[in-house]
Amino acid sequence: MNFFSNIQIVSKYESKLLLRSWFFRIFAFLSLFIITVYDLVLVVFESDSISWSIKALASNIPYLNLLILNEIQSIVAIFLAADFLKRDKKLDTSEVFYVRPLSNAEYVIGKIWGNVRVFLILNLVVMVLSVLFNFIAPNTPIDWMAYLIYFLLISIPTLVYIIGLSVFSMQVFRNQALTFILLLGYVGFSHLYLTHKYHFLFDYIAYYFPLVKSSIVGFTNWGDILAHRFIYLSAGLAFIFTTIAMFGRLPNSARKNYLWPTAAFLMLLTSGFTAYKYMDSLSEKGKMRAFYTSINNKYVHAPKALIETYAISLEQKAASFNAEAQMKGIALQTASVFTFCLNPGLQVREITGATGETLSFEREEQIILVDLGKETAAGDTISLTIKYAGKILDAFCYLDIPHEELQKPNRVNDIFTSDKQYAFQTGNFLLFTPETYWYPRAGTAYSNESPDWQQTYFSRYKLKIKPLPGLIPLSQGEAVENADGSYSFLPEYPLQALSLIAGKYKQQSLTVDSVQYNIRYFEGHDYYTAAFDALQDTLSSIIRDYKLSMERKYKLDYPFSRLSLVEVPAQFFSYKHAWSKADETMQPEMFFITEKAWTNPLFNVAKSIKNQKRRSSRSGVGETDEEMQVAILSRILWEYSLFPQLYNFQFNVFSSDWPIANKVIEYYLQNPQSDTDADENSSMSAMSSAAYILNNENNEMTGYEKANLLMGKHHFKDLLARDEYREFMDFFIESKSNWLFAPAEINQGMIAFRDSVYAVLERNTFRNMQFEHLLDTLGNISRTDILSQIAGWNQPVDLPAYTVSNPVVSQYTHRDKEVYVMKLLVSNHSDNDGMIQLTIRENKPSATRSDPKINRKLRLSAHQTRQLVSVWDEAPKEVEINTMISGNIPAVITYPIVDINKEKGVITDIEGDYILPDRGWNTADEMIIDNEDSLFSFSAPVIMGLLPKWLNKTNDKAFKYSGYSWWRPPIQWSATTNQAYYGRNIRSAYLVKSGSGNKTATWKYPVLSPGDYEVYYFVSKSNDSRGNNRSGDTYHFRIINDMETEDAYLNMQNAGNGWESLGVYYFHSDTVGIVLTNENKGRTVVADAVKIVKK
């Protein structure tokens, strides 16, 4: 009788019990049912947008299935596993097994193995099921290895850990209910709160842990995966061994048995040590990154050269490479030692000078200080060759991205987590983007002290690469294969940087208008050609259209001779830098797409075409196959903006003071100027009303409004430097960009100024442009002092604030001819000068935004009121006032034109902007008290318990106006904003959940003379009508004057938008209080503004 056979016996009978338990049976049935439904919907019928992420990466099928199963079984296992100890105690017949000659270890392990075994069988059944669905699913390969790997990585450690933890807890607490509560609490806490925090350390199921497997390079984070799973596997074993040691049966031998306590201790130690190493390596990476940045800071102003030509030759090895970079350029400063930067994972072997003489150098991590041996004057030629070798260290990439950002998981469809890989260097794939510094570049990498490092210069490149056998290299320029198996690239244009890719690529090419379009896909990944079978004849024209419309849109020409869509492994990831909207997924001449574009459902082309067919036949449109395929292909093409190819790889705007200079120009160029562009590009200009309304749906402040308020408090540089405002970065830059050029646009005209910008750019292709110089030039052209505005960026903005009245449109009919006059009153009631952008949309589609009558910016000085009069042949449809950088909330106000006054006779109004005298806010007989005024107050919140406090918590503490969800309105008065609310520049109101009437809002009115007054309340129903459409949605007011209280009710269902009367009251000479309570049968009560009019 041996150890294993005893375990086997105990486990066999334990498994029998588990299989006979109804709890387990129901769980197993439910799991299989849920998984079947998931698989049918997602894998077989592809009925959801996430289907593509599963089908494109076949390994995601077992990944998804096992994730779902583990999610359920990790909870069920707690109930079942902890049960055996309880059962042993409860059943008086268990003792007859205790008196058998098996050891405690055999018994406990047997019991646990019996449980684990049944779960494993269930896992196997699930895997068989998913293989079956995988097999049925059309055009989906089966990744057999993935089934095994995910089973070992997800299921085994999770089960061992949770079962170990359960039995251990049961042993310690000796109370099943307590054990369940504690463990379920733990599961909930780790799964709902800790989630990916602390680099997934507490994610025992590996639900958030990056486990996406590429079909090209497999896993890219094996070290982390093994460490993470081992932490839980060994912790689980430690718990099991402790349970054995603590098991309440006399051991077989009287000798003190140290084996299991020792084993448990060792396992716990191993687990803890692995966890420590795992976390330490990450914090070490963080420290190294800070260290690299500090070194960049140290040398950011050190003398550097401008490299004019590069000749790089590189030989790929299995996990490293040897390279030589010949560089010729000119010294930018007079010096003998020049600074270069190279990935710190690469070792410099030798540096030689122009005549082959060895040059001495110093290396400090990434920095190479090359001593030319003699002083070189600024402008003199420099020539040197650096020989180096090694492996790219990817912790060196993205030094500018904050640690928290790097730690964020790369979640896809909220199910899969992919590792973030910036460079690849395996035997079958290689990818180096400029971010890796895979060849020496002049100067330093990212410095957080000076943007000087950013100056990019355009160089001529020559690249020769010898890849590993079977790999095809890609880079900029045409590839020429040499006799020795190496490839040469000679890009036709100067480039800021070079990228290098090598893999088992296949190619499809098409030349249209002398540009070669390529698709570089991995072997076996051509899933799309068959789907686009009807496009043979039209493909060229679709591509031509795409390129031309992109060029038209940005008024820039595509500069290169080829454009390739390059497939890269699933884990490839890039961040957007603060200084550019372009990221590393785009390289000159290239777009990268991760494996079959697995994250983008649009690329499920067969399915998309099928859906299009279904829609077409349902609507009876009767599109041809070709038309449908064209529609799908066009949608895919328009996913990719050519902007970085048109702008970023041709131009560079640089400022020693402003690291975001280039982005300011990018934003300006990307802002749509025609209506057609606006449609395609609404996401780029979120200032457009569609995006505004989207953000404002929940009465929340938009990013622009928050950015405006922050710009009013802090100066621009401060805002850019602070990580806590990173989420508003793009809002700051876009607003500043719009504001910067607005005066020039007003002076010169929007179109004329824009044309000047393009003209200046065109003179500077492939050149570094000084931002300040560019602004000066543009200022001269537009006769505007643009440059001096930059000085103002060092101070907080004095925010202007505007009041906009409802536009009044009148229709004049004269001799059967209709003319419309629109009058709009806008005042700047602040002490600060400002500008606004006015857009009037007509009812005819042909209108373009380039027409200054339709779209223009105008100045509004402090305390200035303007009446804007315009005359139209067609009725205007909508007016949009964008207050740009202002204290207005909402910052964009849109008025749909609904009521048109009919007038007879000839119009007397003349188009133009008229300056009116400053209007007073209140008159002697009429006073409006808004919730923003000091005369408004609301009942103080009562002390709350922790739970309601937590439920009522708003995440955005920095901003006064918070959004709310209509199904969970705030339980205390909360400030919200919406353009339908009343307000001068801040259209806000306080909102509270309806209740018993214990919450009140009060407007106080100081009565100047006794008499009759009519009281009005401002109703805005459009925004919070959801949930308020019940009968009984009636506001209860109390009007208090001279110790008397009168009740007033306002039925919100019958009330219209705007001022609604609450009745006429006699007020004595005193202060009147108008009190609104939260007593209401509707869902919410809104406290906005009251108006009191003397009768």
Add this chain to the structure above:
Amino acid sequence: MFPNGNQALKNINLEIPTGMFGLLGPNGAGKSTLMRILVALLEPTSGDVNIFGYDLRKQRKEIRGILGYLPQDFRFFAKYKTYEFLDYAARLSGMNNGKQRKQTVDAMLENVGLFDARERYANKLSGGMKRRLGIAQALIHNPKVIIVDEPTTGLDPEERIRFRNLLSEISEKEVIVILSTHIVGDISSACKCMALMNRGEVSFFGTPEEMLKKAEGKVWRIRVSGDELHAIDKLYPVISTIPLGVDWEVQVVADEIRGYEAESCSPNLEHAYVYYMENDLNLWTND
């Protein structure tokens, strides 16, 4: 020693020979504790137990290998079928040969009259059947020491007789059968040796005959009236009362009878048990 300081057993010194050994004692005498120590479920605070040369403190595995045990409470089963329960027990005792084990299990089920119930879940068996399954599991691996704790509790007379006979049969072989009971009738003539336990101590150790001998001349038959019956009951431990018209015939245990006309009669084991209890506890003396 219990955590509260109570001592369940003290000064136990027994040498149990092969054959059936009866351990008699009232409830709470410490029988079960002794049994649980013998089957290595409990560890004695002090002292040594030696079973067939194996030291219970050091060689539990060996002892567990030669042990069959039927606990006092044997009612609640995990969801096993009758034969599975037996098979599980057999396998844990080292019967690895599947075919042989199956035969043994079947034979044992036949032996205890459970063959027809073999497919039934053990939990669904009647009280008597559960006991039989209990004895079957204790015997399945031919143990050298069989320890049965109060096996007849709750059984009907027929089942009890069957049980007793089964144990007698087994005790014929070269094994030790330790039978603990509080029912004197269970200590049949098959018991070669017995001990009487009370308050955690052994008050008698020897053969049943020796025990009987100790009670010889101590059992009396007295004829009394109804009123006297109450007086007698207070003076002496009464074993039986038989109504004889207006009078009663009473059997009592005592060294001597004073004041009544008593007739000595030959003792049985029950008389001896009562005699011992009376001596031990002085329950009925008025001193």
